[in-house]
Amino acid sequence: MKPFEYKRPSSLEEACTMLAAQDGRVKALAGGTDLLVQMKQGGLELDALVSLRDVPGLDALHLEEDGSLIMGSATPLGAIENSPDVRRAFPGIAEAASFVGSMQVRSRATVGGNLCNAAPSADTAPILIACGSTAVITDGQADRTVLLEDFFSGPGQTVLGPGELLRAIVVPPVPETGFAKYCKSFRSAMDCCTVGVAVYSDFVPGSAVVRDLRLALGAVAPTPIRARAAEAMLVGQELDEALTDRASLEAVADALPISDLRASAAYRKVLVEVLSRRALTAARAWAERGAVA
Amino acid sequence: MSTCIIGKGLPRVDAVPKVTGAAQYTVDLKMPGLLVGKILRSPHAHARIKSIDTSAAEQLKGVLAVITAKDVPDGLFSFYQWLADKNILCGETVRYIGDEVAAVAAVDDDTAEEAVSLIKVDYELLPAVFDVHAALEPGAPLVHDDKESNSTWSVERLFGDPDKALAECDFVVEGTYVTHAQAHTCLETSNCIAKWDEKDRLTIWTNAQAPHTQRQEVARILGIPRRNVRVINSYMGGGFGSKLVMDVKLPIASVLSRLTGRPVRIVNTRSEEFTTGKTRYPYTMSLKTGAMKDGRIVVRDLTVIGDAGAYHDKGPATINFSSMMFGTLYDVPNIRFQAQMVYTNKEMGTAFRGFGNPQLTFATESQLDELAHKMGIDPLDLRLRNSNCSMGTTSCGAEICGCAMTECMEAASEAIEWSQKKARPSDGTLRGVGLANMVHTGGGGRFYGYNSAEAFIKLSDEGTVTLITSALDMGQGSHTTMAQIAAEELGVSLSDINVLSHDTELTPYDLGSWGSRATFMDGNAVQAAARDARAALAEAAAEMLEADPADIVIEESKVWVKGSSEKHDLFEIVDHAVNAHGIPISGTGQFVDKLPEGYTIPTAFAKNIPCFSFGTQAVEVEVDPETGQVRVLRVVAAHETGTTINQTMSEGQIEGSIAQGIGFALMERLVRQEGKVQNDRFLDYKIPNIGDMPEIETILVESVGTKGPFGAKGIGEPGLVPTAPAIANAVFDAIGVRFHELPITRDMVLEALKETR
Amino acid sequence: MKQELLITVNGDEHHLLVDTRRTLLDVLRDDLGLTGTKNGCGAGECGACTVLLDGEPVNSCLTLAHEAAGRDVLTIEGLSSGGVLHPVQQAFVSQGAIQCGFCTPGMVMTTKALLDRNPDPTREEILAGLRGNLCRCTGYVKIVEAVEVAQCLLAEEELV
Numbered sequence A: 001m002k003p004f005e006y007k008r009p010s011s012l013e014e015a016c017t018m019l020a021a022q023d024g025r026v027k028a029l030a031g032g033t034d035l036l037v038q039m040k041q042g043g044l045e046l047d048a049l050v051s052l053r054d055v056p057g058l059d060a061l062h063l064e065e066d067g068s069l070i071m072g073s074a075t076p077l078g079a080i081e082n083s084p085d086v087r088r089a090f091p092g093i094a095e096a097a098s099f100v101g102s103m104q105v106r107s108r109a110t111v112g113g114n115l116c117n118a119a120p121s122a123d124t125a126p127i128l129i130a131c132g133s134t135a136v137i138t139d140g141q142a143d144r145t146v147l148l149e150d151f152f153s154g155p156g157q158t159v160l161g162p163g164e165l166l167r168a169i170v171v172p173p174v175p176e177t178g179f180a181k182y183c184k185s186f187r188s189a190m191d192c193c194t195v196g197v198a199v200y201s202d203f204v205p206g207s208a209v210v211r212d213l214r215l216a217l218g219a220v221a222p223t224p225i226r227a228r229a230a231e232a233m234l235v236g237q238e239l240d241e242a243l244t245d246r247a248s249l250e251a252v253a254d255a256l257p258i259s260d261l262r263a264s265a266a267y268r269k270v271l272v273e274v275l276s277r278r279a280l281t282a283a284r285a286w287a288e289r290g291a292v293a
Numbered sequence B: 001m002s003t004c005i006i007g008k009g010l011p012r013v014d015a016v017p018k019v020t021g022a023a024q025y026t027v028d029l030k031m032p033g034l035l036v037g038k039i040l041r042s043p044h045a046h047a048r049i050k051s052i053d054t055s056a057a058e059q060l061k062g063v064l065a066v067i068t069a070k071d072v073p074d075g076l077f078s079f080y081q082w083l084a085d086k087n088i089l090c091g092e093t094v095r096y097i098g099d100e101v102a103a104v105a106a107v108d109d110d111t112a113e114e115a116v117s118l119i120k121v122d123y124e125l126l127p128a129v130f131d132v133h134a135a136l137e138p139g140a141p142l143v144h145d146d147k148e149s150n151s152t153w154s155v156e157r158l159f160g161d162p163d164k165a166l167a168e169c170d171f172v173v174e175g176t177y178v179t180h181a182q183a184h185t186c187l188e189t190s191n192c193i194a195k196w197d198e199k200d201r202l203t204i205w206t207n208a209q210a211p212h213t214q215r216q217e218v219a220r221i222l223g224i225p226r227r228n229v230r231v232i233n234s235y236m237g238g239g240f241g242s243k244l245v246m247d248v249k250l251p252i253a254s255v256l257s258r259l260t261g262r263p264v265r266i267v268n269t270r271s272e273e274f275t276t277g278k279t280r281y282p283y284t285m286s287l288k289t290g291a292m293k294d295g296r297i298v299v300r301d302l303t304v305i306g307d308a309g310a311y312h313d314k315g316p317a318t319i320n321f322s323s324m325m326f327g328t329l330y331d332v333p334n335i336r337f338q339a340q341m342v343y344t345n346k347e348m349g350t351a352f353r354g355f356g357n358p359q360l361t362f363a364t365e366s367q368l369d370e371l372a373h374k375m376g377i378d379p380l381d382l383r384l385r386n387s388n389c390s391m392g393t394t395s396c397g398a399e400i401c402g403c404a405m406t407e408c409m410e411a412a413s414e415a416i417e418w419s420q421k422k423a424r425p426s427d428g429t430l431r432g433v434g435l436a437n438m439v440h441t442g443g444g445g446r447f448y449g450y451n452s453a454e455a456f457i458k459l460s461d462e463g464t465v466t467l468i469t470s471a472l473d474m475g476q477g478s479h480t481t482m483a484q485i486a487a488e489e490l491g492v493s494l495s496d497i498n499v500l501s502h503d504t505e506l507t508p509y510d511l512g513s514w515g516s517r518a519t520f521m522d523g524n525a526v527q528a529a530a531r532d533a534r535a536a537l538a539e540a541a542a543e544m545l546e547a548d549p550a551d552i553v554i555e556e557s558k559v560w561v562k563g564s565s566e567k568h569d570l571f572e573i574v575d576h577a578v579n580a581h582g583i584p585i586s587g588t589g590q591f592v593d594k595l596p597e598g599y600t601i602p603t604a605f606a607k608n609i610p611c612f613s614f615g616t617q618a619v620e621v622e623v624d625p626e627t628g629q630v631r632v633l634r635v636v637a638a639h640e641t642g643t644t645i646n647q648t649m650s651e652g653q654i655e656g657s658i659a660q661g662i663g664f665a666l667m668e669r670l671v672r673q674e675g676k677v678q679n680d681r682f683l684d685y686k687i688p689n690i691g692d693m694p695e696i697e698t699i700l701v702e703s704v705g706t707k708g709p710f711g712a713k714g715i716g717e718p719g720l721v722p723t724a725p726a727i728a729n730a731v732f733d734a735i736g737v738r739f740h741e742l743p744i745t746r747d748m749v750l751e752a753l754k755e756t757r
Numbered sequence C: 001m002k003q004e005l006l007i008t009v010n011g012d013e014h015h016l017l018v019d020t021r022r023t024l025l026d027v028l029r030d031d032l033g034l035t036g037t038k039n040g041c042g043a044g045e046c047g048a049c050t051v052l053l054d055g056e057p058v059n060s061c062l063t064l065a066h067e068a069a070g071r072d073v074l075t076i077e078g079l080s081s082g083g084v085l086h087p088v089q090q091a092f093v094s095q096g097a098i099q100c101g102f103c104t105p106g107m108v109m110t111t112k113a114l115l116d117r118n119p120d121p122t123r124e125e126i127l128a129g130l131r132g133n134l135c136r137c138t139g140y141v142k143i144v145e146a147v148e149v150a151q152c153l154l155a156e157e158e159l160v
Ligand SMILES: Cc1cc2nc3c(=O)[nH]c(=O)nc-3n(C[C@H](O)[C@H](O)[C@H](O)COP(=O)(O)OP(=O)(O)OC[C@H]3O[C@@H](n4cnc5c(N)ncnc54)[C@H](O)[C@@H]3O)c2cc1C
Pocket: A027, A028, A029, A030, A031, A032, A033, A034, A035, A036, A037, A052, A073, A074, A077, A099, A100, A101, A102, A105, A108, A109, A110, A111, A112, A113, A114, A115, A116, A117, A121, A122, A123, A124, A160, A164, A165, A166, A167, A190, A191, A192, A193, B683, C043, C044, C045
């Protein structure tokens, strides 16, 4: 590694000022689980790292009164996975967090780092997009918000400008009739995801009729994406087996995977179909259980 | 035989230092003035070096030496010196991505890394060849342009008349089987420290499986007397064959140390370990098997093309060994084995647990199932009919002393519930069972033209037994095995024994820990040394207790005269003997594995093996039809141990082998593009993790007839040999598709399933 | 660029001058001589470098030393006290869960963290908890057994 400065600001304002300097050769350091690997092995050279460790409030994790979830960007994934609140109100998010790396990685890895690193395969992105989350961005003075699905602009790229930080993620409440789940390929291995599919679905009470639905795909395009054609096919319809199959196939059409070391494009397409089917089937099963009750 | 210590699953003698972090591995050593060495490696698969400019690196603050080919002896090296083909540092030509070009010694890691990046090398690219078939084409680029072709080594073995047998037998199956490069991935990467002393002697600390032969190798390539080289081992973080032959980082560190006058350490990064740490040799095998209606296998005919990579290393020895196992697994009267190793512009292969046998067994044991299928008989039945249970000499000359192949098959098939599972009606899940047999050496080999070992024991008045053995412990537990053998024979407890094996200055000359050899060879020597020490002790005791040595009883650290109720503490006797009577008590033991009559290296073939070990693995798998994922649910491994010395450790050897076998079968393959390894990290080159492991049941089958210590055989390698074909056979049982290539990946399975639908 | 670092390791406070590039693993091994913590990959993929940082298991190879400033680090050397092995260590010894031992310190520290957090894990939870720790020697069979035995030993200790 080339030498760099290590800074540890104690306020947001200070952090953003530090990040604005040194034209681009400075980065925020959260858990470091992406950054350190890139610097040690990927040839990333920086003049400075700005540690978020001592910036107050960035690791806040709580439920608002209206049921929405606020996650400070520097909240470790381990904290999200183990939070009783998240497990109860957003089990799909807790589960998705638990799929990332290992227990040790999740002690350090943060949700903000996962999103800001902007790997197309980031495991928390699909479920948070499917849940309709918002990214709260700050320049140290004021906040702006963007829908998380608009946060990514390319592999490794986000809409964050120089001197801007992701401050928090806000996940809107899931109604009692809503269900969210993330399906990842081969979670037994410590795997950077080959393909991930997340579904959020809100059903007409007592039925399997879809009122609102988002289907998000990871690792099959330059950024995490929504499978819009599949979604359109599902909204307003009763989710039965035949429709699940058709929509899963349609999701494949939305995917633009590449071939790499981890899987071929063709194989990724198969996985999109399989995982979409698994996610939708889980949603249907949930709705049907609800309908019976 | 009633034993106190042999056969018990006692904890390892080194468990406590390992579990507290006190155990020092070579990478943990510190010494004053230690410098960091780093190697500049070729970025090209094949190129001529036009010029090297090291001036910027030399000027960097903190750099103490920069070396290139002109600074090192220009002799070539290989495991077999008469096949030498590898420079310490490449002067003219680089032959694979990772080949050593230059090296630096600096005060710390970052400086060394920067210095390496400042060395400028001007290359002229040469055409490269990555595939064995392309390498054999006329006009293919030559990996070594001083050689006539890329075919570097060939072996032919012929027993009986295979052509005639093939023409006359009732059933023939044939097929081509392919395996790829598997990496050892020891958790501790290859590393060393080199240091010269004022007497011009070189000491190398390294994690070597064979310190004595590596000492010779270092002396040979540096052109210095052997007596001036000393190799010291520490605790070792795995070996599996990768640390058998000297790595050129040893002479490189030595030269850097000589120039700087300070100790120099070189440690492989994980990426270097993947890309230059050597691999299992990839084999392409065309095989024919012929059988009669009654199931008797009468002929086997195999052609192997082995991928050597850029240099020989252990290639010739590996393929020779394959031929011996090919001829021995079943007693087949007509056998032809034709093989060649072929140079390609890739990382070279080397020894890897199983030594050419897992590849071969994948072909032979897969094909046996194909034969059974063709003949319409149960694969287990076919194997039982051909079980190698002779206590004599097989058609290819293998002398089999003690063989429990049938017992292994019976035990494994029963435990996996073979007949019930074979008869099970399909219930929609894609489950299947498969099994495979294996044979391997259980006692090293006579390949050097000899096979021997020696050990020393001394009893100290303060109450310890020091055992000096060359049975190096790279993790497999040979220190514990040796201590158990010595303790049992001497009549002391395990904790009384202190094992030293780490220093060539101290230990007797030895060929090293390979070929499942240590238990059999060094174990025998240790037993002999313990017997010798026991006799010395008995004599001293007899003198002190005024009795006949023949009447002295030594058991559980107590000494007494037969019939007397007065028991003396063993170490009290030693204390008296040493301090009151001036009688030192020690023992020496040797084991010389006698060569069979008429033995010559070129003709010995399977007579090289002093002791064979048989085994069977039966596995159950489940295939996910949607993703193509093969999950191994259960493995039953029945292996011969002769006599089990340590139950827990024997199981551990087999369980660890199975994990590597599952990797070989389903996950592991170094992927290259234009010769460049793409998966040089654990996230991309997956080895089994804890979630990938099936339930494993290990059955240790004791058998008689071997000449090992207490009747034991080696168990270090056998567990890996049959795993892959057993899995491939189970996958066939599950989905009706036969895979001829490893690893069987998810997309291969999915593709095949699509075709069958 | 060196900066001051105050760090507590196994209960001892250290005041060091440390280059900003160095990881916690580097400092433990090179500056403090605590070589029980191993480097198997340097990239978070093998778990050999696992230590507890304020009780949380982390890959010390991916944690900059300065990020641990003012915090409590527990390494394998700090686990046993006064020559008595910690129950997790005892279990690894008694079950034969150790071969070459290079993965062992990381395995033990991860197991401790797992059982601290969840004293009564299911087998599934054990597998999930240890999936970041690679072992090339044992095939993990005896490691899983050791975790289960440690679980019992700790529960017994709790009762006393
Ligand atoms: C062994 C291993 C396994 C892994 N497995 C997975 C996996 O299964 N799934 C998966 O998705 N990922 C995986 N990862 C990747 C990584 O752990 C995650 O992406 C993690 O969430 C990154 O978070 P971090 O806090 O460590 O980020 P850091 O490395 O600290 O930062 C990552 C990037 O985000 C920027 N950044 C961080 N926080 C902010 C902020 N608040 N505002 C602006 N920019 C910010 C940084 O500047 C940097 O560019 C794995 C990594 C390793 C080493």
